[in-house]
Amino acid sequence: MAVYTEVSDAALARLTQLYDIGPVTALKGIAEGVENSNYLLTTANRPYILTLYEKRVNPEDLPFFLGLMDHLAARGLTCPTPVRTRDGKLLVELEGRPAALVTFLDGVWLKSPEPRHCRAVGAAMATMHKAAAGFDIPRANALSLNGWRFYAGKLTGQADGIKPGMAALITSELSHLERHWPRTLPAGVIHADLFPNNVFFLGDRLSGLIDFYFACNDLLAYDIAIGLVAWCFTNDGQWDPASAAAFVEGYHAVRPLQPDERAALPLLMRGAALRFMLTRAYDWLHTADSALVKRLDPGEYFAKLTFLGGISQPEHLGLGA
């Protein structure tokens, strides 16, 4: 939830000179997304999302993010399409910040997804993985093993204050994951944040994917693992094998999983749960006094990680071949 930067009358006027979109008929701050300032911007022709990138986004990453959306949209994936300026640019400067205009995607995100939705999300993720092939800007995943070690260090002495037992869990999981993390599975561009709020549906039909601002190069199966921890626990925290099986089946139908990818899923899911526990715990400590950011509960991922730590076989999660 966030609008940090206001768009002045002069900046709005300049925007309509930069882009060939006609007069702006509405501009409203959107209370979604915690990283950037997002506006619904409408013209007589259609709605757009205007994003001003705030300080948590590295400007050097923007050609990757915008180029990826452009690449995926050109290959038929329904995702926001960056709009080019009159002189062909995807990125502009507005109010002293990098900014981009992308098309508005119809759809509503699901607060209580069911297995049929998880199947559609798995299929869409696989479609994205395949469509991203050939995209040639690299971006390392800053939130993989090395990044987890970094965040763990930042939480030293404070983790147990968030949740008793969190410090020991971080230590033991990091140690286990560093010893066993796979290195040889198929890799490519992953979304890395495909949570329910980043997937839109129109009725039961998946209408598109949004928010590629964590996308990076990593193991494709790690993206599936993120999807499983994000989609396949019920809202009251129970593991739902039917949703998980549907997610993986949906994926497999579009991009068949190798046996070693499937076998690695329980471990990769522990990594995914640790990743979100760590960043949420860090944000919990560091945005306490912020007036504009809604903090996400690290305890949710503490519970998920504790559950997953006891499981090593995909069959025990309902993920057998």
Added chain:
Amino acid sequence: MAVYTEVSDAALARLTQLYDIGPVTALKGIAEGVENSNYLLTTANRPYILTLYEKRVNPEDLPFFLGLMDHLAARGLTCPTPVRTRDGKLLVELEGRPAALVTFLDGVWLKSPEPRHCRAVGAAMATMHKAAAGFDIPRANALSLNGWRFYAGKLTGQADGIKPGMAALITSELSHLERHWPRTLPAGVIHADLFPNNVFFLGDRLSGLIDFYFACNDLLAYDIAIGLVAWCFTNDGQWDPASAAAFVEGYHAVRPLQPDERAALPLLMRGAALRFMLTRAYDWLHTADSALVKRLDPGEYFAKLTFLGGISQPEHLGLGA
């Protein structure tokens, strides 16, 4: 800036049964308005605003607010029009809160209005005052003299911590205003919060008024006074007589001001400046730890009130006949 209440999948489904609007194609939290949860809700046909009323709104006031918008829209004022349910209701319950659906109004609010915009706002305010005639639900202004005394009491011992000198200014202004507040000027339904963010423009054309959630019965000239303190200081705090003259001329051209109304404007403006200083100071102290509300600076109205306290004649503000 606010979305407090999330709309569940089930609540959204129920909404489309209650209203004859067709399937919902998008639902996005809007980061504007500090009182309620606002969503942009679109269908294949058109956009709407869905509002869930949070605890600062007295549910007993909702028939007034929604009835007023309905009354004004029926008389040609461009303002959000409440949509009736299939069985004719303006108000529903959603997620345990009173809720309403209103039409989406095109336009953008101005961050740096100029005199020509102020003239249009004055005219629109007068049009609203005339269109509200005949609306027969009464609502007293809780934020008039008695309300100011109440808020002043809540700030005892704390006002000078916000701004040195604020406590003495409150005491002297309240005393002066209570002795001199006019009782016999024309009264009716006023907007009572017609700030720039509540007035939309398409280019230079005023396209509508929004946010009637402070509307009430009070002196019509007090509404003008609120408009003058909200619109006619520059963004760096200087009084702008040209904007003020244009505002009043725009109003006068639609509903001619009586001489005693014009003469009362300087005093009414002191009241308006005190009102916004008090409520902002109160919110400053009481929403410090809230994660979702952007606090407005009470210091802005401390400066405006200090300036206005030295002026008794409308001519000195550029408001002569």
